[in-house]
Amino acid sequence: MRILVVGASGTIGGAVVAELAARHDIVRAGRRGADVQVDIEKPETITAMYARLGRVDAVVAAAGRVHFGPLAEMTDAKLRIGIDSKLLGQLNLVLLGLDHVADGGSFTLTSGILSEVPVLHCAGTSLANGAIEAFVRGAAPEMPRGLRLNVVSPTVLTESMPKYGPSFRGFEPAPAARVALAYSRSVEGVQTGQVFKVH
Amino acid sequence: MRILVVGASGTIGGAVVAELAARHDIVRAGRRGADVQVDIEKPETITAMYARLGRVDAVVAAAGRVHFGPLAEMTDAKLRIGIDSKLLGQLNLVLLGLDHVADGGSFTLTSGILSEVPVLHCAGTSLANGAIEAFVRGAAPEMPRGLRLNVVSPTVLTESMPKYGPSFRGFEPAPAARVALAYSRSVEGVQTGQVFKVH
Numbered sequence: 292m293r294i295l296v297v298g299a300s301g302t303i304g305g306a307v308v309a310e311l312a313a314r315h316d317i318v319r320a321g322r323r324g325a326d327v328q329v330d331i332e333k334p335e336t337i338t339a340m341y342a343r344l345g346r347v348d349a350v351v352a353a354a355g356r357v358h359f360g361p362l363a364e365m366t367d368a369k370l371r372i373g374i375d376s377k378l379l380g381q382l383n384l385v386l387l388g389l390d391h392v393a394d395g396g397s398f399t400l401t402s403g404i405l406s407e408v409p410v411l412h413c414a415g416t417s418l419a420n421g422a423i424e425a426f427v428r429g430a431a432p433e434m435p436r437g438l439r440l441n442v443v444s445p446t447v448l449t450e451s452m453p454k455y456g457p458s459f460r461g462f463e464p465a466p467a468a469r470v471a472l473a474y475s476r477s478v479e480g481v482q483t484g485q486v487f488k489v490h
Numbered sequence: 491m492r493i494l495v496v497g498a499s500g501t502i503g504g505a506v507v508a509e510l511a512a513r514h515d516i517v518r519a520g521r522r523g524a525d526v527q528v529d530i531e532k533p534e535t536i537t538a539m540y541a542r543l544g545r546v547d548a549v550v551a552a553a554g555r556v557h558f559g560p561l562a563e564m565t566d567a568k569l570r571i572g573i574d575s576k577l578l579g580q581l582n583l584v585l586l587g588l589d590h591v592a593d594g595g596s597f598t599l600t601s602g603i604l605s606e607v608p609v610l611h612c613a614g615t616s617l618a619n620g621a622i623e624a625f626v627r628g629a630a631p632e633m634p635r636g637l638r639l640n641v642v643s644p645t646v647l648t649e650s651m652p653k654y655g656p657s658f659r660g661f662e663p664a665p666a667a668r669v670a671l672a673y674s675r676s677v678e679g680v681q682t683g684q685v686f687k688v689h
Contacts (some may be wrong), residue, residue, distance in 0.1 A: 334566060362632035367533060367582055374573060378621075379566055386564055406624045409683065414629035421605075421624020422577075422617045429608045429616025433561035484608065 292396075293318065294478060295347045297384060298354030299325055302450050303401065306467035307351055307474045314479075318344060321354070331355060331380030334387060341391040348396045349478045350388055352381045355401070357416045365414060373419035382426060389435065397439040399477040400427060404446045404490045410458050420444065424486050431484030439483035445470040446490035465489050491595075492517065493677060494546045496583060497553030498524055501649050502600065505666035506550055506673045513678075517543060520553070530554060530579030533586060540590040547595045548677045549587055551580045554600070556615045564613060572618035581625060584639065596638040598676040599626060603645045603689045609657050619643070623685050630683030638682035644669040645689030664688050 292315045298304040299319035308317050319325040320340060329340040331354050355377025358369040381400045388398065405413050406420035424442055431440040447455055449464040473487040491514045497503040498518035507516050518524040519539060528539040530553050554576025557568040580599045587597065604612050605619035623641055630639040646654055648663040672686040 362629050363588070363634065365585055365629075367578055367585070370578065370581065378617075379569065382569065382617075383566055386566070389562070405628060406620075407627065409628045409631050411632065414625055414632065417628025418577075418581075418621045418625040421627075422621035424624075425605045425620020426613055426617040428606065428620075429604060429613035430561050430564075432608050433610065433613065435562065 292316070292348035292478070293346070294349045294351060295320055295344065296351045296353070297321065297329060297331065298352065298401075301353055302448055302467050303445065303470055304351075304353040306471035307353060309468070310471040310475050311478065318347065331384060332376050334383050337383050337387045341388055344391065346391060346393050348393050349399070350384060350392060350397070351399045351474055351478065352384050353401045353474075355380050355419070357419055359412050359416065361412055362414055370415050370418060373415045374422075377416075377419040378422050381423060385430070385440065389438070392438055395437040395439075397441065397478055397483075399474055400440075400442040402442050402444045402486070404444060404462075404488075406444060412458070427486065428484050434483065439477075439481075441477040441483060441485045441487060443470065443473040443477065443487045443489065445473070463490075491515070491547035491677070492545070493548040493550060494519055494543065495550045495552070496520065496528060496530065497551065497600075500552055501647055501666050502644065502669055503550075503552040505670040506552060508667070509670040509674050510677065517546065530583060531575050533582050536582050536586045540587055543590065545590060545592050547592045548598070549583060549591060549596070550598045550673055550677065551583050552600045552673075554579050554618070556618055558611050558615065560611055561613055569614050569617060572614045573621075576615075576618040577621050580622060584629070588634065588637070591637055594636040594638075596640065596677055596682075598673050599639075599641040601641050601643045601685070603643060603661075603687075605643060611657070626685065627683050633682065638676075638680075640676040640682060640684045640686060642669065642672040642676065642686045642688065644672070662689075 297320045357373035402420035447459040449466040496519045556572035601619035626641045646658040648665040
């Protein structure tokens with residue numbers, strides 16, 4: 292398969308590339324230093340990327356920003372950071388990519404455990420993650436030409452514990468290489484409309 | 491209690507008013523014909539509403555638009571209709587209302603069964619509903635002064651079956667009066683961070 296990995300330079304994206312590269316042709320996409328440039332917050336760069344790439348068999352999205360901060364200081368504008376980036380950035384990869392993925396291909400997005408579990412100062416992330424998962428459930432039955440649509444929901448990464456550990460006391464972290472297996476199940480399996488939880 | 495019901499002229503809002511009015515002082519809010527005018531898509535009208543009302547003990551939100559349409563014709567702009575209205579309209583009622591609800595008071599929002607269950611042409615509604623539920627779970631532990639935050643997720647209403655029945659074949663509808671009980675549990679109970687499902 293020819294697989295587009297958006298966010299390939301990230302911790303998860305890199306692990307997905309490592310997992311899939313032995314068996315597939317990988318196209319790395321990202322804001323810089325990748326095979327093809329894309330900023331998922333700018334839909335016109337998504338359109339340009341797909342036009343340049345031609346047909347792919349699968350798209351993996353492991354990209355997107357969110358705002359972290361206290362609820363008391365939360366605003367409409369701060370919530371829109373995650374909405375414009377992690378949520379609509381990933382969904383635009385689907386909506387603008389429908390005609391560029393081969394019959395029977397797949398899209399695999401990224402949410403996270405915060406869709407289900409509250410963590411201090413992460414309400415904006417919970418919102419974005421929950422929205423992605425609900426969209427995947429709602430949209431999968433309408434995907435054309437046998438295309439599949441799933442999302443991977445990882446817990447906190449082992450690699451991120453030095454930075455995020457204090458916010459995730461008592462959570463069992465997962466190494467990115469283990470999280471990457473869920474992307475493999477989505478891309479190389481047969482399921483659709485699923486939230487593949489790694490937690 | 492003094493309870494603000496936003497969307498009081500809707501099917502759910504009207505049933506909530508009917509359920510709570512016997513025991514409480516109700517302030518009806520909506521775009522027209524209510525005790526106080528508010529358009530939740532315009533944050534400045536939310537701010538003005540709270541400034542005019544003074545202190546309330548509970549806020550119920552049963553308002554917000556979404557876009558219905560085929561996935562093949564879905565766009566960023568169409569998804570933003572539900573994001574700006576049902577999602578951020580309701581969340582702004584919380585964020586802008588934090589200082590206007592009495593100690594120990596509550597906010598009760600409205601999502602719907604589509605957060606969990608796919609229905610044709612409703613992916614945008616699934617997104618908005620899932621985002622509201624995840625935000626409620628994520629934000630509830632950070633609410634100040636003992637304020638509580640919940641959401642009611644109704645199935646399709648019996649009253650809506652003449653219009654929406656063809657999209658909800660096999661779903662067991664619930665009358666608005668039964669759905670209103672879930673709002674009563676949220677407002678008059680002790681739980682927080684909950685999705686009260688009526689399905």
